[in-house]
Structure formats: C-alpha cells, structure tokens
Amino acid sequence: MTDLSAIEEQLNRLEIEVPSWAYGNSGTRFKVFATEGTPRTVEEKIADAAQVNRHTGLAPAVALHIPWDKHDDYAGLRQYAADLGVQIGTINSNTFQDDQYKFGSLTHHDPAVRRAAIDHHLECIEIMTATGSKDLKIWLADGTNYPGQQDMRQRQDSLTESLEEIYAALGDEQRMVLEYKFFEPAFYHTDVPDWGTSYAQVAALGDKAKVCLDTGHHAPGTNIEFIVMQLLRLGKLGSFDFNSRFYADDDLIVGAADPFQLFRIMVEVVRGGGLDEGSDLGLMLDQCHNIEEKVPGQIRSVLNVQEMTARALLLDQEALSAARQSNDVLAAHQIFMDAFYTDVRPALAAWRESRNLPADPMAAYLASGYQDTIRAERQGGQQASWGA
Amino acid sequence: MTDLSAIEEQLNRLEIEVPSWAYGNSGTRFKVFATEGTPRTVEEKIADAAQVNRHTGLAPAVALHIPWDKHDDYAGLRQYAADLGVQIGTINSNTFQDDQYKFGSLTHHDPAVRRAAIDHHLECIEIMTATGSKDLKIWLADGTNYPGQQDMRQRQDSLTESLEEIYAALGDEQRMVLEYKFFEPAFYHTDVPDWGTSYAQVAALGDKAKVCLDTGHHAPGTNIEFIVMQLLRLGKLGSFDFNSRFYADDDLIVGAADPFQLFRIMVEVVRGGGLDEGSDLGLMLDQCHNIEEKVPGQIRSVLNVQEMTARALLLDQEALSAARQSNDVLAAHQIFMDAFYTDVRPALAAWRESRNLPADPMAAYLASGYQDTIRAERQGGQQASWGA
Amino acid sequence: MTDLSAIEEQLNRLEIEVPSWAYGNSGTRFKVFATEGTPRTVEEKIADAAQVNRHTGLAPAVALHIPWDKHDDYAGLRQYAADLGVQIGTINSNTFQDDQYKFGSLTHHDPAVRRAAIDHHLECIEIMTATGSKDLKIWLADGTNYPGQQDMRQRQDSLTESLEEIYAALGDEQRMVLEYKFFEPAFYHTDVPDWGTSYAQVAALGDKAKVCLDTGHHAPGTNIEFIVMQLLRLGKLGSFDFNSRFYADDDLIVGAADPFQLFRIMVEVVRGGGLDEGSDLGLMLDQCHNIEEKVPGQIRSVLNVQEMTARALLLDQEALSAARQSNDVLAAHQIFMDAFYTDVRPALAAWRESRNLPADPMAAYLASGYQDTIRAERQGGQQASWGA
C-alpha cells in the first residue's frame, strides 16, 4: 500500500466546495430528466451536500446560486448548514435567466440593463456578508450569436465599468472571481471567452479580483494546466470549477473524461503553491448529473480530485528535476507517469478509516439508506432545477 | 447585374423545406426566451411557414415533428397546408423526450424500450401516409455520457435490428433518412456519430434508406463538402439539415457563420447532380432562432441558400477544368473564388420580381404587418417549444 | 500484485509490430534533429528493432517503408531479420516524395501519374512476397490545399480504379489496408479523410482489403474506440497505427498523451475479438521520436500497449454487464475505471521475468550498452530519415 505519510500535510489541506445546483435536476436543451428525491428547497440541497462531506470528509462548503437559492433568512440558513457540518461557500450570481438580459447584462449597451445587473451583484455581496461567504463568482452568459450583432468593443468597456462598481462594494475579506467561457449559450462571441480577457479585466481591478477557471470552458486541445501554472504565477488564480468534458462544456464528473488531465492540473496546483499553507485558492465542483444519481455523483467527484491530488503529491520531484536538468525526455516523462499510475486507492481508504470515515464512501452512502429516505420523503413541491 | 439565364433551369428547381419547430420557441439549457406571436398549434406553425414561401417562392414544404405536431386529423392538416400553398414534408421522429428513453431508444438493451421506439416510428410512417409525406427522418439522441456506461457494440447491433423493422414498414414511395451527430445530448458516445456509421447502417437496409447530413453535426474542422461529394457518389445522400455553427451544434441561420462553406457545399451538390432533373435530394432547414425573430430568420435562411446556389451554378466549369488539368493551383482557386465573390443579389431580386415575388422579401415581410398581427392575435394558450 | 492468470492467454497473444522508420531521424517542418547512433541502413534499423523485442518479448515484426527500405536482396534481408529473432511485417508504400506526385498519386487526374503510383504498389507486393510480409499498407498524402483546386469526385473515382488494380495483384495470403487521415500534408481536403471513406473503398474491393486506423488521424474530439468497435463489427478493421497526440498528428509515444483513451481502445479491441485466437488484427506503432531516444522510445511504447491491454483484459465483464442491465451509470463507470486504475506494472514485471525477460526493459536496455555501441560504431554514412 502506498505510503502517504510524506504528503499527508498537503493532502489533509484539500477541501472541495460543492455546488447547491448539482443536487437539482439538470439536462440539455433536449430534455431535463427528473429524478425521485430531488431537493425542492435550499435546505434540502444543503442536506444533500452535507452527505458528501459526511462520507468523504472533503467537502465542508456549499456554493449557492442566486436567485435559485434566495432565502428570507440567510443567518438561519448559515446556522442550518453549520448544524449539518458545512458552511456556505461561493455566491454565484445569475444574469442569464431574466428576459431583460436576453442581449447581455453587465456588458449591455443599455445603462438600465447594466444597472439591474450591477444591482443584482450588489445584492449577492450582501448575501455573502449575511452567510459568511468569501467569494463572489461572476459567470456571464453575455455574448452574441451573429457576426455584427453588437459592438464587442463597447461591451468590453461596459464590462470594465460594471465590474469596477461591483468591486468597490466588496468587503475587506471578500473576493470576486471572474469566470471565462469559450462559448455557450452565446454562439458567435462571448464577452469573457478566455483567461486572457478575464485576467486583463481583474488585473485592472485590484488584488481582490481573480480569475475562475472552469475546466470545461476551453477550446478543443487547450493545455489547461499551462493556464493553471500561468495564473498561479501571476497571482491571479482565484478558484476552479471542476468538471470534465469530451466535446464542449459537457459538465461531466471531474476526472471521468480524462483522468490524466486532472492529474496534470493537480501537479501544477501543487507546483504553484495551491495547497500550501495560507493558499486562498478555491477548488469547487461545477457539474451536471443529467443521467446519474446526484449525491453519489458528487461523492465520486470529490474522491476523484483527492485521488489525483495524492498522485500529484507523490511525484518524485527530486528525480524529476534531475531528469529535466539533463534533458532526459524519457526519464522525466516516466517519473511523471509513474506517479500517475500509482494506485492510491487502498492508501486513501486507510486515510479515511483513520479519520472515522468509511473506507468506501460510495458503498457507505448506498448502504446508509439516505437515497431511499429522500425518495420517499420528498413528495410534492417543485423540484429544484436550472429553471431554464 | 449578373446574368442568370444560363443557370435558371437549375435555380428554378431549388426548393427548401422548412421545419415546423423553427417557429416555436427554442433556446439553450440555460434559457429559452419566449417571444410574442409564437405559434400555439400546428396550424399556426404552418401558417408562419407559408409566409416564408409567400415572400420567397422557395419553401413549398413544411416538415413536422412527432409528437410535437401530433394531430387528430392529418388529412385536414394536409388540406390546411395546401390552402396556404405548402405541403407536408419530412416527418421527424422523436425519441428523446420520454422518460423511458433516458438511456436509449432504438439502441436500448431492453427489448421493451426498443419496441416502444420502433412503434413510434411505425406511427410516424402512418402519419407520412396520411399527410403525403415522403420522408421519415430519424435522428437519435441515443448515446452515453460515461466511458463504460453501456456496450456500444450491442447498441449498434440493436440499432440494425430496429431499423430493419422500421424499413420494412415503408411504402414504395417512402424513404427513411438516418441522421448522424457528433455529440449532444450524449457526451461520451453517440450511437450514430458520423456519416460512416449512418452509411453502413443504411447501406445494409436497401435503396429506400439514405443518410441525412446536418451541417452542424460534425467534429471541428471536418470538410463537409467532401462528405456531400462522397455520399452523392455512393448514391446515399438523402437530405440536408441546413444550419450553421461556430463551435458545436449551434443551429444558427444557414450561411451566417461561414458563407464560403455553404458555397462549397452547394458546388458539390451541383457537381453530384443534386439539382438535376429527377434528383430526390432533399434540402431542409434545421435551425433554432433563439434570439432573432423566427419568420424573418427563416426567410433570411432560404435566401442564403438560394444566393449560394446561384453562385455555385455560376462557377465557370470549363475554365476550372482547364486550370485543374494543368495543375494551376492559383488559377483554379481564383476561378472558384470569383464565383463566390459574385454579387448575385440584384439578379435574384429581379428573378423574384419576374415571378411576382417581392424584390426584398425581408422588407416585404416586415411591411406586410404579419408579425404585428400574430403578436396581437396569439394571446393565451401554450406557446410551442421543444418542451425539454 | 495483480493476478494475471485469468487473462494470460490473451495477454500472451499480444504482438506489436514496430516501424523501421522510427529508428531514423524525424522531426517537423521546422527542424529535424539528428542524433548519434542513428541507423544508416535497413539492416541497422532492423537491428535496433530487434532490441525492442529482445527486452520486451512483444515486438517480433518490423514494418518496412518503400522506397526508404529498398534492398537488393530481400531474401537475405528476411534471413538477417530472422537471425535477430524478428520477421518482416507490413510493407508501407510511399507516393508522397516524388516530384511527380506533387498533386496526387493514385487519385491524380493524369493517368500517367496514376500508372506510376500503381506500379509502385505492384512493386511493393513483390517485396511482400519476397520478404514474407502479409500486409500492404497504403497511406496517401493525396489531397489539395485550396478550395476548387481539383475535382474531389474525379479523384475518388480514380482512387477506386487504382485500388482495384492493386487489389487484383494481391496473393491469396496477402492483404491490403487503406489508411485514412484527417489532414496533413494536404490542408484543404485529403482523398481518404475518414474511416467512412476508407471503409466504402475497401468494402467495394473484397475480403482482402481492410481499413488501417492510425490513432492520430482524426478530427479533434473524435471517439476513436467507437470506430474500433464499428470496424471490428463490420469485419473491416485490418490494423492499427498506434501513437498519441494532443493536437494534430503529433505522432507521440502511444499512451503518452491520453492513457485512458488507449485503455478504452484496447477494451474495444478485446470486445471485438481482436485478441481472440485466429484474429488477423494487426497492431503496429507509427511514431516519431523527434526529441527522445528512439530505441527506448519504442520500448516504452510497446510496454504502454501491453499495460493497457492487461488493464482492459482485467475489466470485470460480469459485474459490468449487470450494472449496464440495470442502467446504473455510476456503477458501470466505476467498474470501468477500476480496471483502468489497476496498477499492473508489478505483475507485468513478473510476467516478463517468468519468460527470461528483464523486469524493467527500459533499465535493461540502458544497462546493455547497446546505445553506446551504436553511437560509437555508426560513424559516417547517411543517417536514415524521412528524406523530406
């Protein structure tokens, strides 16, 4: 069994935030399949999220999505979560479902629309303060479908203005992370399509503004770990939205489509200090469990991140450095692959047991009867979904 | 003004089928924006489609989608359409919105699910007979999201069996076209991902089975006109679903994203006899007007196809052939581009006027007041949409 | 240590052919770096290839490339190889380096050029007979760079005619495999761009004609294991050219870029009977060691194929089938991943030792002194390369 003692300090630091919306129904433009037991309320979403942490010990925070998770008592919600052993994480804004945002929000040419979108973000900051959340995440659906439709330059300038006002409202301990996305739902251009745009925008704002990297938001073939390296080097990587993809923004379970890519990303996270003491790098899931069960889908995901983190930490840096110094391509690559191919599953099961966690969280969850309980109890009401 | 007389015979043969669902609301998984005046019934969809034909003279048939367009009197519907100057075109089956098809339909490992899916197609064939439709189009959402999820080989064999039964039910004058799609809604594998799979399946069935080529259903960088050439050469190109894309299956207005690609496709259609007398090649639109007005969006689309067809027909084949014989790369390319760069818009306006059609169909539609009328009249009821 | 006894029969059947040109210098259009010890003759290439087999027991055949490996005594060459414990494998034709083929070879509009290209293939068949080779591999650089440059339809028809003549010359025990490639060196269209085209061509020829699948020759995002499944199902998968890629046809060490993809491919090879007794499926490497050492680069590659084959064979098919029957997405995926994550390296080391092979072939090769010997001995002469 692999010896984890040398890497335990960093491994123990690993925390993965889970998104409230992962427990609701999601799907494609073709169909959203409903499943029994799906949460109807924010509390039920948090309860489901707490299950992930209960069985893995890895997921102590739940991200909320506003307005999907709007509540009339955020202090009470915060306490509700605390009682279940989790806290409120990132607050995610949403300007893609109101009719007024059909042609843009923070980038819109109409100041009145921008005003509404800015106000929405100011409200999100208030919710952060009320819930103890530290991060405001901004992902914009803003963009156009047809060449010529709008003026991309005006929209970029408008975005700067909008972000400046939102940034100014952040508290001393609060941050803003700006997510970029290659395409979808806009099909010709998106207003924050790449890390360069997000970086240029947040660099102009100040230290509390960072980039959010969603692993599914890149052009085909993009070397994502390079971007991880670069943003950590520039001090501007705020957080991850983890998932995996074969084609577009498939939002599959992280590590499912290309486990080696996840390994390479975690190697750069380690290299860049992302698991060092005091690091403020956020690791979050952002997935859609369209056809698989949601709670175990999330359990699987946090385990995948942990397994790849352990492999990344096990990389023999000394031997690797020596191989690199001598330009020994095959030796360096083999040392790298040896870490990837190391089967850390038994050692991580032992790690869990030493913390009174189940050796096999997937089996433990299934055996717990939780899924049957929520299927039986959650009758009636409106199942949570994206509400598209 | 460009002289069209030499190409008029083929140009006059051009007919573009429009889809009933283009007039309903559509969107992305993030949001479906509703618009005023959207049809609530099949009749209203057909009425909108008839507007496209009225102003362009190019779109005499309307494709239906079952069950979205189910009706209790198909003979009446056929007459209703005829009274508006259009006929019922392709019948499109749908096995992607019933809960039973969550994990597949014609490819499912469970014979009971396959039975239901086959029966649905048999019903579609009955509707074809009742409406006078000639083509059954099968596009399957079947596929999986995760490696290992299902047995791709079993599914391919099951597909063959299912198609055989459906094929056997076709009348003498009826055809089946099998559409392929690279991905979406399935994210790991689709059961008919490429033209090769569709071709192998329909080739095994017989002469009444053909391939349907949707211009948005290919991997990035695919040379689509090559596939057009190949399928016409093999006698197996049944029909097109026209649209355009920048990234995935964006379903934008045909010719909007890459007009030169549309030109190249039409060159191969002409080359392969697709506009010859007696050709049974179907040209259909399949688009989603998520943010633009729907009826003029369709008018714009059929005009785009006509414009590119005219340019393709104007290609100086004699000069091109000579340049090719002498391997004169620059000359051949220039002759090709000269056809593409020819501004055929004035000549096509004259072509329309000579047929008592408006010179500017977009302007004529807007001036007709139809849009205002449907906005005012179509109050209440349930707006048509994909119903995802 | 993983128990391989249940899979040993199929595992023992694994043979991977190595290409003679992998031992010569190769590079990109920007630079071909020369390395010391590079072979100058066919014999030296074969000697290097024999090293791979000596240390791994997996590579008993060497593919040749004509005219790069032309020889005046093929019977002698065959004996030379046999003395080193290897045999002559696939004969690869080459119609991409003569000036006459600048605009095409088997597809050229000029019958004289086609005649030369056909004759070259007939010569290759004679070499097959002389060397005991069973397979003729045809990869064509034929294509165009500019839209309109040539007539794709004529070229496809000419290809058919050319292949018919070559096919007719095959002996009873000889096969032809037709490779497809998405792009490069042609940039607008290639004449055999996809498996569908290769399949349609070889299906028309007869049982001795099959498709060759190079893992680096697909559009971005293509699900290659689906094609493997499909071609095995259709009885038309002749052989593989293994390598890996991040972007285009990078020709990297197989398994280096996406080890999970290699696993998925091997799962379908097993599923489709590719390792069954009597299977005639060929597994070949086709790589370019531009910057790494060549002989150990090949050793690494055959080991990668073996490791992934072992993992694929270890897949718990019974449990997987049950999970699939119950549509348990997470369970099926986990069973699949469990096989992939199994660390088979120690067991394969033991497998080797039980056959008097080195536990660590990479270390054994380095320790053997062979590399130093060839560096010292191979002075002067013309190092083998693609000769571009």
Added chain:
Amino acid sequence: MTDLSAIEEQLNRLEIEVPSWAYGNSGTRFKVFATEGTPRTVEEKIADAAQVNRHTGLAPAVALHIPWDKHDDYAGLRQYAADLGVQIGTINSNTFQDDQYKFGSLTHHDPAVRRAAIDHHLECIEIMTATGSKDLKIWLADGTNYPGQQDMRQRQDSLTESLEEIYAALGDEQRMVLEYKFFEPAFYHTDVPDWGTSYAQVAALGDKAKVCLDTGHHAPGTNIEFIVMQLLRLGKLGSFDFNSRFYADDDLIVGAADPFQLFRIMVEVVRGGGLDEGSDLGLMLDQCHNIEEKVPGQIRSVLNVQEMTARALLLDQEALSAARQSNDVLAAHQIFMDAFYTDVRPALAAWRESRNLPADPMAAYLASGYQDTIRAERQGGQQASWGA
C-alpha cells in the same frame, strides 16, 4: 461599381509587409517541393518581393529572417531594396534550428543556452538599426512534447528574464513583438501558447513591447476578431502575421480558407483604429506557398487583404449602430453581411488604374515575363528554403 470615395483615405493607408521566406521553398515534414526560379540569395528574395509591390502598390516592405537572410552589408542591402522601391521591414529572429535549441531557447533551464538565444536577439537588433527596420519579431518554437518533460513555470520565469534583457537593448524607435502559437513544433506545451501569455509578458516589459497575432496560431474555433478587438483596446496589438487555415497552422493564402473571417478581422482593425492616421499597427503576411507559385501567391494575398479591408470600410456604421441600439439581431447581421457581400473588385481595379497600377495584377504579373526570366536565370546555387 462601388463608390470608394468615402473610404479612400483609410484604404490608401493600407500597407502589407511581405516576408522574404515566402519566396523560398517551403513544405511539410513529408516533403518540400522545389520550384524553378526560386531565389538563392537575399537579393533575389527582395527582387521577388518588389514584384508584389510593383503590381499592387500595397507591399512596400520586406521582412527578413535571421539567420536565413544574414548579409555582410546591411546598408548595401537596404539600398538595394530602396532601389527596387521597397524597404526592409520586420526582423524575425530564429532560435529553432540550432542543435543547442533542441529543448528550448529563451526559456531553457540552462543559462548558457539562454545566453546564446539572447545574444542572437541582440544581433537582430543591430541588424534592425543597420537596415532601418523598426520591429523585432520573436516567435519561439520553445515547448515540450511530453507531460513532465520540463518545468513550465521555470520556463515562463526564464522567458521573462530573457525578454527583459532584449527589451533593454531596443532603441527609442524600435519595438519588440512577441508572437504566440497554440502548438507546433512542440506538441504538449508551447511556452507562449496564447494571447494571454504574450500579453502578460509584454505588459510587464513596457510600451515598446507588443503582441504579434498570427491568424493561424489559435485553437480550433477561436474567435480571432475578438482578440484583435481586445488587444487594440488594451493598446497592445503590435502586428499581424496574416495567413489562413483549415486545421492547424496551414499557412495558406490569407483569405483563402475563410474569407468571412478575414472580413470580420478587418472590421475590428478599423473599429480599433488600426487604419487611423498615426497607427503603428503592422500588417504582415506569413504564408507558405508549398504547391502554388510564390510571387503570384503573394500578389493574391495582398489583394485579398485589400479587398476585405475595402468591404470592412464600406460597412454602414450608422445603420449598424441603430440596429444594435434596438437589439435588432437580423437587421444588424444583414447590414454586416451586406458589406461582406459587396463586390469591390471592379472598384479596386479602377483604384489601381488611377495609380498607374495594372487593373489585374495577377494577369499583369503573368504577362510581365518575370516568372520566365527567373526560371531561366536562376540556375545553380542553393535554393532558399527553411533549411529544416
């Protein structure tokens, strides 16, 4: 005929720099085809380049590539060019063909290799001073082929150090442009893969450092005009390398693969002030005429840029702005397409004639006999090529 009077001022400002290496032989890793009449010396390259300017009036500068164009008398070379009506443009460095750069140049972990690479750039700056060139263009082949091969972070930091020293050597009127490239010749990672990396590096250097955008150096599907907009907005777009592509860095004639994309790029160049008085934006070709004639290939290219620039300038900005203000998607798109579809060729022929230039530069070049002359005269010697 289209009236160009309103756009003539900006149109007249259009100058396109041509690269000396376009007149030499180039190809792919599979084959470099030689052509008769190919230059053997820098002078002959410049003479060919002067032909482009002579027939189009658009190409008054020639970029050089060091060491390919090294000379012992740069003042004389400058005068030679001036006598032919052209000047020396951008100096392109080259660190991808020396053996010492096999594993990197400005990014290499070995200070001695970096030293050599920096010195090469200092020499390039001296050549700039001697030739009157204003721009130093840095494109690096630096990168790795295998995950783990080298430390991407160290290389990025080393790059910064190297660039700082080069930047410090620039004269007051000299600039540095840093080009980025997605992949090739490196296949796993490149050290400057995207505009974000180039931007972050040059932003840290100062005002004389800018980004060079090669239109063929992006991931599939990248919206290039967005990057043009963004870099002009940030004041950091130094110059273009124009070409076109279907798949990778195909280096085809600009405008050949996707003319509409070139139009969209030129619209953003105009929008961002790139043709305004005093703009220092450089427009350069970087193409490979592998199979077509080189001089007319360059003539075709500069004409393509001019044609698309004219169309972009003809865009009805007032009408477009109004359509955008009212979110009229179809109207805005149509106005945009109307400009693209305008056939400016006759008007540009007239523009040329009014300047004593040939109406049809391609025909004029062919009629001039220049090609026959150089075929006849340039016997013997070593034809220029990339020397890979």
